[in-house]
């Protein structure tokens with residue numbers, strides 16, 4: 212189980228400063244939601260943890276290992292034992308649904324690949340899509356395959372950026388429940404980005420509320436719902 216620590220992170224895109232002195236420690240083996248309005252920097256935090264962006268200043272540690280530091284990536288993304296479901300990171304287009312999911316299991320030297328893929332497809336209600344290619348799926352189905360693939364990889368850390376954004380409302384609850392059950396079983400450290408306060412409350416052990424690149428409040432659901440911050444109170448209510 213890995214803790215993720217960000218210390219005094221500054222990050223800009225061109226001349227736009229997005230994170231200013233951002234520090235937080237994400238607890239190992241728990242689900243933490245990053246919640247906040249569009250553009251507040253949630254995705255940037257995930258991309259920094261994944262190693263897809265380098266921080267202009269500050270330190271990022273996974274457990275006690277420094278992975279990024281003051282403008283440098285010390286450990287590249289593929290060596291960070293991280294799985295991610297990002298909206299802009301697509302499935303492999305020339306692999307079927309089955310092969311997209313099986314890939315991670317084979318990487319992990321899983322013996323019962325067929326059985327495990329079948330189990331995940333069944334869990335998400337998309338067993339009939341196994342032989343299809345990504346371009347033959349709807350946006351929501353692609354998203355479910357991406358979630359199944361990330362879970363199949365059994366990562367130590369799982370980063371999810373609005374993973375349920377394209378999924379029908381009536382399926383969201385069920386899928387979220389499965390994701391939470393699997394996280395509890397496998398005990399990976401999960402960071403989950405959403406701008407939907409209900410989804411955050413329903414998903415996270417902990418919630419970090421962000422506004423304009425800064426943390427407004429962080430804590431358990433109970434602590435957040437009793438926050439004295441005016442911004443948090445109005446955001447949670449909406």
Ligand SMILES: Nc1ncnc2c1ncn2[C@@H]1O[C@H](COP(=O)(O)OP(=O)(O)OP(=O)(O)O)[C@@H](O)[C@H]1O
Nearest residue numbers: 224225227229248249250251252253254255256406
């Ligand atoms: N590659 C980029 N180049 C320039 N600006 C960027 C880039 N990526 C993000 N930004 C800007 O940085 C700010 C923070 O973006 P980020 O995606 O981290 O926010 P967010 O909270 O995840 O928002 P959303 O919920 O809309 O995805 C935004 O103003 C965005 O326009």
